[in-house]
Amino acid sequence: xxCRGGMGCGPARYLVFFQYFxxxxxxxxxTKSDQALxxxxxxxxxAAEKLGASVPVRFHISSRTxxxxxxxxxxxxxxxxxxxxxxxxxxxxxxxxxxxxxxxEPISILSAHRVASTFHARLQALSRTYIYRLLVGCAHPSQxxxxxxxxxxxxxxxxxxxxxxxxxxQFLLGTHNFSTFRSLSNEKPLRSPVxxxxxxxxxxxxxxxxxHYEHRGLEFWEVKFRGKSFLYRQVRRMVGALxxxxxxxxxxxxxxxxxxxxxALAFPPNTMAPPSGLFLKSVEY
Amino acid sequence: xxCRGGMGCGPARYLVFFQYFxxxxxxxxxTKSDQALxxxxxxxxxAAEKLGASVPVRFHISSRTxxxxxxxxxxxxxxxxxxxxxxxxxxxxxxxxxxxxxxxEPISILSAHRVASTFHARLQALSRTYIYRLLVGCAHPSQxxxxxxxxxxxxxxxxxxxxxxxxxxQFLLGTHNFSTFRSLSNEKPLRSPVxxxxxxxxxxxxxxxxxHYEHRGLEFWEVKFRGKSFLYRQVRRMVGALxxxxxxxxxxxxxxxxxxxxxALAFPPNTMAPPSGLFLKSVEY
Numbered sequence: 001x002x003c004r005g006g007m008g009c010g011p012a013r014y015l016v017f018f019q020y021f022x023x024x025x026x027x028x029x030x031t032k033s034d035q036a037l038x039x040x041x042x043x044x045x046x047a048a049e050k051l052g053a054s055v056p057v058r059f060h061i062s063s064r065t066x067x068x069x070x071x072x073x074x075x076x077x078x079x080x081x082x083x084x085x086x087x088x089x090x091x092x093x094x095x096x097x098x099x100x101x102x103x104x105e106p107i108s109i110l111s112a113h114r115v116a117s118t119f120h121a122r123l124q125a126l127s128r129t130y131i132y133r134l135l136v137g138c139a140h141p142s143q144x145x146x147x148x149x150x151x152x153x154x155x156x157x158x159x160x161x162x163x164x165x166x167x168x169x170q171f172l173l174g175t176h177n178f179s180t181f182r183s184l185s186n187e188k189p190l191r192s193p194v195x196x197x198x199x200x201x202x203x204x205x206x207x208x209x210x211x212h213y214e215h216r217g218l219e220f221w222e223v224k225f226r227g228k229s230f231l232y233r234q235v236r237r238m239v240g241a242l243x244x245x246x247x248x249x250x251x252x253x254x255x256x257x258x259x260x261x262x263x264a265l266a267f268p269p270n271t272m273a274p275p276s277g278l279f280l281k282s283v284e285y
Numbered sequence: 286x287x288c289r290g291g292m293g294c295g296p297a298r299y300l301v302f303f304q305y306f307x308x309x310x311x312x313x314x315x316t317k318s319d320q321a322l323x324x325x326x327x328x329x330x331x332a333a334e335k336l337g338a339s340v341p342v343r344f345h346i347s348s349r350t351x352x353x354x355x356x357x358x359x360x361x362x363x364x365x366x367x368x369x370x371x372x373x374x375x376x377x378x379x380x381x382x383x384x385x386x387x388x389x390e391p392i393s394i395l396s397a398h399r400v401a402s403t404f405h406a407r408l409q410a411l412s413r414t415y416i417y418r419l420l421v422g423c424a425h426p427s428q429x430x431x432x433x434x435x436x437x438x439x440x441x442x443x444x445x446x447x448x449x450x451x452x453x454x455q456f457l458l459g460t461h462n463f464s465t466f467r468s469l470s471n472e473k474p475l476r477s478p479v480x481x482x483x484x485x486x487x488x489x490x491x492x493x494x495x496x497h498y499e500h501r502g503l504e505f506w507e508v509k510f511r512g513k514s515f516l517y518r519q520v521r522r523m524v525g526a527l528x529x530x531x532x533x534x535x536x537x538x539x540x541x542x543x544x545x546x547x548x549a550l551a552f553p554p555n556t557m558a559p560p561s562g563l564f565l566k567s568v569e570y
Contacts, residue, residue, distance in 0.1 A: 019430065019431055019432075020431060021431045021432060070432075072430075072432075072494060072497050072498060073498070096425070096427070099425075099427035100427070103427075106431040106434060107431065108427060108428075108430070108431050109427075110501070131494075131497065140381070140384075142381070142384035142385070142388075142393060142394075143393075145304065145357075145393070146304055146305060146306045146391040146392065146393050147304075147306060147355075147357075147436070149391060151432070151493075205496075206491045206496070208436075208493045209357060209416075209564070211490075211491070212357050212416065212564075212566050212567075213357060213358070216395070279494070279497075281497050282497075
């Protein structure tokens with residue numbers, strides 16, 4: 001074989017962290033490329049094609065996100081097999097090259113790290129942290145600042161009772177059967193509905209340049225969830241239910257009852273939060 | 286004439302405040318609509334056409350902004366002559382209708398106020414406040430977070446000496462001949478180059494969700510200018526010169542010398558700040 005001169009001849013595995021503005025994509029996962037919206041993974045792999053690797057590069061994404069959902073930081077692993085005699089990319093070279101080829105898409109590689117060939121981005125993640133941005137104080141969707149469009153949810157119907165939401169959120173902490181908070185999907189075999197949430201927080205958050213328009217009475221809040229992993233649409237359903245509590249449509253103890261029912265069909269209709277406010281903040285290893 | 290029943294029969298004048306994401310427009314002012322990028326004013330007047338007024342509605346914009354420049358809040362006055370017998374719009378009705386017709390453009394009416402028929406949005410403005418957003422800590426433009434693209438400037442070349450910039454900014458305060466800081470334009474007759482700056486401030490600023498990625502070493506700064514009015518591209522030239530001070534290419538006292546030269550051609554080449562970081566924050570009456 002052509003392995004010589006101290007050059008590694010097997011593929012090199014990398015862990016990459018990347019971010020994206022999700023509005024333009026069908027989600028993070030690859031889709032058939034003949035669709036109107038395609039996946040972030042399609043763009044990542046198209047950029048990787050231009051690295052000139054000997055074998056097509058596949059991204060193994062750690063954390064699925066839906067159409068319209070954003071990532072401050074998602075992660076994936078990938079293997080790169082270069083032509084014989086060519087040295088492996090450094091993390092910095094790989095970051096820079098992929099970013100050049102990703103332009104002008106709003107997808108960006110944050111960093112790339114050489115890892116062992118046994119490393120698996122999805123299976124080895126210890127936890128995922130999501131934040132959901134709520135905008136309070138809009139009487140109508142047209143009052144969402146133009147700089148915040150597609151980046152938050154402004155639920156209709158006046159102020160939110162934040163202390164009630166905070167009380168309700170405590171019921172979600174810990175290990176539970178989250179069947180009521182999972183959307184049914186026929187794309188995937190049903191996995192266990194038991195999940196563990198390590199952290200839930202509801203805190204005020206700055207909006208984009210909102211210190212310049214405080215007088216408009218708009219308030220941003222962030223709901224943060226950290227857990228090992230989440231079920232399909234679990235975060236958006238949990239946020240939607242908490243907002244229903246904030247609006248007085250549900251009482252805090254109803255969250256506990258919804259958990260105990262363990263039935264996706266018992267989830268109150270039209271209560272799921274839209275994708276625009278959801279951000280995958282980080283994947284922890 | 287058809288003036289009866291307590292209905293005002295003359296036109297009603299309104300002062301409107303509006304915001305826009307400037308990247309998609311040729312600037313705020315109206316342009317011929319056959320160009321690739323057209324002006325924010327074109328969209329405002331197209332939305333106003335759908336109000337069914339008897340006379341075409343013209344927006345008299347208070348503050349010009351260039352292509353790529355944003356507004357948290359700009360202002361304009363306009364007259365609306367309704368059909369005989371129809372009552373004047375309230376400010377709220379006008380805001381709501383225009384916003385419906387502006388969708389999906391990233392332009393939004395913030396409020397509308399009935400004013401005297403002698404009111405003039407440009408001539409009666411007491412001052413304008415601009416902010417310019419700088420991103421420090423990017424080794425390469427691809428390190429600008431995807432959520433901040435087109436919304437800041439990340440000058441190349443390492444950290445900025447902020448105290449030196451703050452020292453230099455003090456020379457711009459007060460009344461000066463700003464000829465060196467004006468871009469030449471053959472579109473307008475030359476007006477007096479004397480302008481008064483009431484306030485200059487350079488302060489740290491939050492980035493969009495940047496509290497979630499503090500470890501990346503990115504820092505946002507805002508340069509704020511308040512003045513009665515500004516010359517063509519004056520703010521971008523002042524910011525560019527201050528950044529050159531921050532990079533050590535100019536000393537703070539060079540700002541004073543540039544002012545004293547009173548010659549647009551003496552401005553250091555390739556120093557003007559790009560439009561992406563500039564926001565008209567407010568117009569004061």
